[in-house]
Amino acid sequence: MPELPEVEVVRLGLERGVVGRTVEQVSVGRARSVRRHVEGAGDFVARLQGRTVLSAHRRGKHLWLPLDSGDALLGHLGMSGQLLVVPAEAPDPKHLHVRLRFADAGRELRFVDQRTFGGLFVVAGGEPVPPALAHVARDPLDPAFDDEAFVAALRRRRTGVKRALLDQTLVSGIGNIYADEALWRSQLHGNRPTDGLSRPAVRRLLLSAREVLGEAIASGGTSFDALYVSTEGVSGLFERSLAAYGREGEACLRCGAPIRRESFMNRSSFSCPRCQPRPAGSTKPAQASRSSSARTAGGSLPSA
DNA sequence: AGTGACGCCTGGGAGC
């Protein structure tokens, strides 16, 4: 699943692959992939054709490419979206939904998305941030991220710390995988109430999140299957560095206790029962309904 | 305003 590190790897690929080039032809094979472009697919195409890509930006899990028209091509990969920069003669994959060809007749940009939770749309204004992304908080790797404001805002919340980490209006870029990894590193259970955390504890959590995100970017992101790849189609290697996510029953890398899996918001949470004790008063959540790996198809982690 | 539940999607594995 693309979270901040995977999206950043894609952004770097777009910077290399499409910035400075002029769009010549756009085709939309599946209207759902541009559904957030409210004026429709025809307008989406019209606002891209003939435009030059100025730069490639990211906030959290959102990407945008400012254009010389003042608009920006905005994209979100959702759960399975891919932006590929490939030779035009490469065969079309099954879930190819949008194609951009450029005036230089070089590699084309393709939006491929199996589950179609992601999408592309054109919005007005790309600098410094499109208004359409105003609701998305800065991410922990943004130089302008305000640590103390985050610490205060998180402690004002009255919810569990994992929910808060996943709230893109509080801090962006963190999804289920990196939330579990950051919580493991800072030895916090995701059910810990945010208003009961000390300032130092929240600062440690933020530091852990920053560390794990940075390390994942350096590894090219986390790929469990073919659903996340770079613009060149390459898988990331961070999966082998995960300490909690997907490691149910395996030994905690810190204390050796078997990692547990719990059901959380209709998905899975992984944590160490010894290093990350459930908060007092927190009722034991229902166990995840299946004891097998939470991995989707094609998972390749050793199971023991 | 803050919080949480729900629906949208598809492919593949488990189980029958």
Place this chain on the structure above:
DNA sequence: TGCTCCCAGGCGTCAC
């Protein structure tokens, strides 16, 4: 073998 069910999960929307 073939069918059905379940599951992964980001985020927009809506209800409370």
